[in-house]
Amino acid sequence: MHIIETEKLTKYYGKSRGIIDVSLKVEEGEIFGFIGPNGAGKSTTIRTLLSLIYPTSGSAKIFGKDCIKDGAEIRRNIGYLPSEVFYYDNMRVIDLLKYSASFYGKDCTKRIHELAEVMNLDLKKKIDDLSFGNKKKVGIVQGLLHEPKLIILDEPTGGLDPLMQQKFFDLIREENEKGATIFFSSHILDEVQRMCDRVAIIKDGKIIKTESIESLRQSRYKRFRIESHDNLQKAAFDVNGVTELEVKDNKATFLYKGDINIMINKLGGIELANLLVEEPTLEEIFMYYYQKEV
Numbered sequence: 001m002h003i004i005e006t007e008k009l010t011k012y013y014g015k016s017r018g019i020i021d022v023s024l025k026v027e028e029g030e031i032f033g034f035i036g037p038n039g040a041g042k043s044t045t046i047r048t049l050l051s052l053i054y055p056t057s058g059s060a061k062i063f064g065k066d067c068i069k070d071g072a073e074i075r076r077n078i079g080y081l082p083s084e085v086f087y088y089d090n091m092r093v094i095d096l097l098k099y100s101a102s103f104y105g106k107d108c109t110k111r112i113h114e115l116a117e118v119m120n121l122d123l124k125k126k127i128d129d130l131s132f133g134n135k136k137k138v139g140i141v142q143g144l145l146h147e148p149k150l151i152i153l154d155e156p157t158g159g160l161d162p163l164m165q166q167k168f169f170d171l172i173r174e175e176n177e178k179g180a181t182i183f184f185s186s187h188i189l190d191e192v193q194r195m196c197d198r199v200a201i202i203k204d205g206k207i208i209k210t211e212s213i214e215s216l217r218q219s220r221y222k223r224f225r226i227e228s229h230d231n232l233q234k235a236a237f238d239v240n241g242v243t244e245l246e247v248k249d250n251k252a253t254f255l256y257k258g259d260i261n262i263m264i265n266k267l268g269g270i271e272l273a274n275l276l277v278e279e280p281t282l283e284e285i286f287m288y289y290y291q292k293e294v
């Protein structure tokens with residue numbers, strides 16, 4: 001049984017496109033990434049899974065159950081962290097979390113305190129007095145306090161500083177090791193690569209690829225930026241796998257897909273002033289898949 005299974009899930013907001021024919025299968029115990037630029041349809045997919053909105057057509061199942069018919073039961077076993085969190089500002093953090101816990105009918109007090117300690121969150125403060133990042137932490141504790149079987153994260157790291165992001169990812173990994181399945185949407189390729197086993201790429205409302213991170217990595221380009229003491233010639237970069245080559249005076253930039261040693265040997269013949277090898281942007285990855293698929 002798949003933990004999440006959607007079949008041609010489609011959502012139109014009136015006439016405007018939300019998602020079209022989204023078919024996904026997420027295995028039990030996976031950390032599954034859902035990546036795409038702003039407006040691609042990540043939140044729409046997630047809200048449909050949670051039956052916060054209803055699909056125009058297609059179907060979605062979680063834990064083998066229908067997301068609409070069995071929505072209430074399904075949601076009890078899901079931890080959800082929305083991309084933006086809104087709260088009753090007047091409440092204290094602990095009261096809000098206890099209130100959230102009351103929906104699950106189990107005592108979550110111990111877990112609330114554990115999570116607050118890991119995330120360095122002051123439970124006694126009023127929500128009103130918290131920074132954006134601290135409000136995000138409240139959302140994280142709220143999403144995890146009932147030890148859900150499925151954790152759905154919608155762009156979870158926005159507003160968290162790098163140290164907190166790390167703690168958050170450690171926490172998610174721990175939950176995963178304890179058995180939780182993770183569905184994780186992001187537009188930040190790097191965090192998806194670090195965390196996930198598999199990833200689905202969504203653009204303009206449609207899934208363009210579902211792939212293991214391993215094979216995504218193998219098929220990936222690197223962006224090279226080179227500066228020399230001398231003027232450069234295009235011929236100096238005549239290596240299989242080089243695309244989008246631009247050479248101007250003593251600077252060159254290109255995308256490279258292939259054995260890094262071959263490129264480094266080739267560059268050995270250049271008097272370098274500077275060399276940058278960068279991860280490709282998400283757009284560049286998309287370009288790769290568009291070229292391949294279309």
Ligand SMILES: Nc1ncnc2c1ncn2[C@@H]1O[C@H](COP(=O)(O)OP(=O)(O)OP(=O)(O)O)[C@@H](O)[C@H]1O
Pocket residue numbers: 013016017018019036037038039040041042043044045083155187
């Ligand atoms: N309530 C709504 N009414 C009309 N159109 C909507 C609504 N919500 C989303 N959309 C549209 O649906 C498409 C998908 O939006 P969605 O928010 O799902 O994208 P996303 O991938 O989550 O992007 P972001 O990272 O910006 O949140 C967009 O074109 C968006 O304008």
